Amino acid sequence: MDAKDVCVEIENDDFYSKFLDESVKPLINENISVTEQVTKLALGIEKLGKSLEKQVLAKHNDLLTQASHFSDLETTLESVQSQVQSLLRGAEKLKDRVHTPYYALENQTRMLERVQTTCNLLRHSSKILALWNKLEGVKDNPAKEAIILFELNELTGDYDFDGIELLQEVLREVQHRRKELLANSTEALQTSLLNGDKTKLLQCFKVFHNLQCTDEQIKNTVQSILNDLKKEIATALNVQMVSIEVKKSSSGRMAPGKANIMNAQDFKIKLWDNIEKLFKVEIYNSCTKVIMLQNVINELHAIGNFRNIAKNFWSNLLVTFANELERSPLNVSQSIEIDFPKLLKCFNDLLSRLKCKDLEMNRSSLTKWENSFLSKSLGKLLEPVRSMWHLSQVPNMDQIDNAIRVIAEALSISLGDKQLSISLANSVAKSIKQMNMEAEQRLSMDSDVAQIIESPTSSQQKNADLCNSLYYFSSQIKRVLVNMNSMLPPESIQIVQNSLKDISSMPILQLFAESIKNSLYIILMTMHDESDLVKADDPSGKTLSCSPYMKELQQFVSRCKDIYLSMFQEKPALNECCMNISVACVERFMLHVCNVRPLSKYGRVKLQIDCKHLETALSPLVSDMTELGDHYRQLKALNLILEKTPQEIAKSQSEGASLPYSLVMMFLFSHAGPQLLAPHTCAGWNIQKLVQWLDTHKNERERLEFVAGALQRYQNHVRQNQITTYDEVYPVLVQLLEDGRKSLKK
Structure with missing residues (x-):
């Protein structure tokens, strides 16, 4: 069986697999006896042994080669070990060669340092003794004494002089002299501030400056002043003490039934007396002390952050006052809120008395009460x-x-x-x-x-x-x-004046003005219905009166002024309203006069009389017609052209008359024959439509072009009908049109 198969068989076997688990101890299977288990283990061992033998036989050449390599490796390791031992022996020798001179140099350096320290101690001791002897000769000069004591303090601070018996007494005396000088100067500082002795104060700060403790002294002095002032502020705002004083002062003069009411008023009076006294005396005196400090320091030209002593004190004073006020009882705080301007006056009066440019009122700390x-x-x-x-x-x-x-x-x-x-x-x-x-x-x-x-x-x-x-x-x-x-x-x-700009009777008066103007327009429109304007009679030698429409206008204006406008008392707005009505009336009157068709010589004289009576008619509204400015001048100019010939009118325009060219040209159409039609007649408009158009077209260029259209139409009519001569007014109108256009280009 292949070795791989043996391993797979053992891993898959339930019995053998338990022995392969390293983390869990194998349990003996209760279904198999011990003998059977031993037998099975022996069989498994045998299988593994045979598998190992097969592998050894199969790989014996490789195993022999590896075994020879192990021998070579051991030989190499032995050689390296001998070299390492040799290197360690050399390093030990080198260490001995380095350490010996190092320790010698270290000892010599320590000796040199001790020698140098000794020399410095001797040198400093010599300086200390010399300065001590010098100190004995400047007892009556605190500033010079301070310089020497500062130098001695610097010298004694550099080294430890313990054990040098020669200096022990001197050093103790130096410390005593320094403390004594500082205490005397501090006491003199307080006395100088109290007495206002600037010369003595200057000497004190020279001592502090020489002792290099100016900053500390200033901070302590200012803080002491501020602490004392804090107590004074707390006392002034102490409601219990104020109440006691009020009761003492009022106990013998008030009836029991009125005590509470009177005490409340007396309390308020006493509180403000305390506050005013606080500012006039305690705070003023404290501020003058700090300002004196500031001035003395400025004269010394001291280097450091000493330029804002008074300014910083003032800021701290405001914060301190606000904090004490914050901690005060409710009735004190309420009194400050009610009479806050009194408090500001106290501050402002104080600043006026102090006359210090570095001090200014910073009310941020008092924002709550303000x-x-x-x-x-x-x-x-x-x-x-x-x-x-x-x-x-x-x-x-x-x-x-x-x-x-x-x-x-x-x-x-x-x-x-x-x-x-x-x-x-x-x-x-x-x-x-x-x-x-x-x-x-x-x-x-x-x-x-x-x-x-x-x-x-x-x-x-x-x-x-x-x-x-x-x-x-x-x-x-x-x-x-x-x-x-x-x-x-x-x-x-x-600010107040700007708020008053919105208050005016003008909006209501303007409503009346529009109604009055509309009625005046209607009255003036009836001018075209007057029969006297077309009469062929000779007016020479006759006494003529104004036209009926002018009489009606005069009565209407007088009635409106007496009944409606007189209800209003605001003269500026009323004058503006009357001026507005008068200007509109004059404008509309001139427009109608210049467009009356037909118009006889008799009618021109009547219109001249109407011009004069218009001033009378408007007198209830405008006492002085010259206040109308250009409109009054134009009315006078209109009165003059009513009696002139077209040529004379053209000449007066060239000489700088005040009437617009378009208005003069409209008037000249009344001197022309029936063939030269008026501009609105050419357009097929009645007089009402003309007035509407002129109201919406106030630009002089548009009006001139409107009149030019009528002239162009007349010129076309002459050519088409082969008329040999133009109307005598036509050349005058053409010249005026040209002059009017030129005037617009200037």
């Missing part, structure tokens, strides 16, 4: 505004005056602090916005809100009253700003 104060201030500002609006009623003057008083108080309590003033100005702006919003919500926008036929309706009267209330509110605030102009920051004034 925000609370601003929140309450905003509530106080909004409360009278909201309370005056009940249902749909219009607020009365007393209610508005109350709101103005609150606003004036809010602006006045911020005087002296720019940032607080700006914050309160923003709160005032919010109250103004609230006032305007409340009024806008109550304005009526019914269909009859702009009627000008009957007497003012209740809606119109209510709108006018609302506008007048807003105007009174706005004007009173402006008066307050004028009175405080020199005290309030420009930024605060600008």
Whole structure:
């Protein structure tokens, strides 16, 4: 049987396989007796032995070759082992040759080091003794004594002088002298700060500088000042001590039944007395000490982080004050919130007294109380505004005056602090916005809100009253700003003024203005129905009156001003509204005058009279017509061209008349014959359609082209009908058209 087959047979046999498992101990099969098991094991061993013999016989040459190789390997290993032993002996000899000089060099180096140390000790001892002798001669000069003591301290710190009896007493005395000098200088520092003796303070810091302990002394001094100040702040804000003082001061003068009420007020007064005294005395004195420290250090030109002593102290002071305030009882914190401007005034007054450019108010640590104060201030500002609006009623003057008083108080309590003033100005702006919003919500926008036929309706009267209330509110605030102009920051004034820009009667007045203008347009439209404008009579020597439509216009304007516009008290808005109506009336009047067809000489004289009466008609709206500017000049120019010939009109235009070329050309068509049709007649429009077109086409170039179309049509008509001569006005119109186009290119 092949060896491989024997192995497979043993591995697959249940009995033999148990002996192949290395991790588990084979168990004797209870079904087979011990004798049978031994016999089977012997049989298996025999099979394996025969298999091994077969393999040995089959591979005997290879086995012999390997056995010879083992002999060669043993020989080689023996040779290597002898060489290794030889190498170890050589390394041992080399170690002895290296170690011997190394140990000798090490001993010599140690000896040299000890010699050098000894020399240094001797040299330092010599210097110490020399400086000690020198120290004896400078007892009356602390600055020089400090220099010598610092050098001695540096020398003694480099080496250990224990055991040198010659120096022991000297070193002890040096340490004693240094401590004594430092203690005396520290005491002198405190005394100098208390007395404000800058010269003595300078000497102290020279000692500290020479002892190289300036930084430590400054930190200790400033921290000591800050700790003392912290106690003073805590005492000033101590509600129990304040209450005791209040009771002591009030025990003999108040009735028992009123004690609580009076004590609350007295407590507030006493608390602020303590705070004001704290700033005027304790904090001021502490700050002056630190500033003196800063100035002395600056004079010494000390190197280090000594340029921000006062600035850092001030920052720590603010934080300390805020922390103590945070730990104070609720009623103290509430008093600070209510009267926060007083606290800011204490800080600002303190800074003014100190006059130190390095100190500035950093209110970040006081943000909590400032925000609370601003929140309450905003509530106080909004409360009278909201309370005056009940249902749909219009607020009365007393209610508005109350709101103005609150606003004036809010602006006045911020005087002296720019940032607080700006914050309160923003709160005032919010109250103004609230006032305007409340009024806008109550304005009526019914269909009859702009009627000008009957007497003012209740809606119109209510709108006018609302506008007048807003105007009174706005004007009173402006008066307050004028009175405080020199005290309030420009930024605060600008914030409040900007919030007032939205308050105006103009939106409601504009509704009336549109209604009035529309009625005026209708009245002016009747100009074309006046029979006097086409009369062939000679006007010379006759006394003529204005046209009926002008009389109607005059009555209408006067009525509107007296009945409707007079309800409003805001003069700036009212003047703007009246100016708007007047300008529109003048524009529309000139447009109609220049487009009346036909127009006789008699009619031109009538229109001249109407021009003059238009000024009278508009006088209720505009007391001085010159305020209309270009429109007034154009009205005067129109009055003049009514009596001129076309040639004279063209000449005046070339000389710089104020009327637009398009308007003058439209007027000149009234001097032409029936063949030269007016522009709107050529277009097949009536006068109403012409006015609509001109309202939407105010550009002078478009209007000139509109007139040019009528001239081109007339020219085509002449050519088609072979008419030998043009209308005498035609050349004038052509020249004006050319001049008008040139003027647009300039």
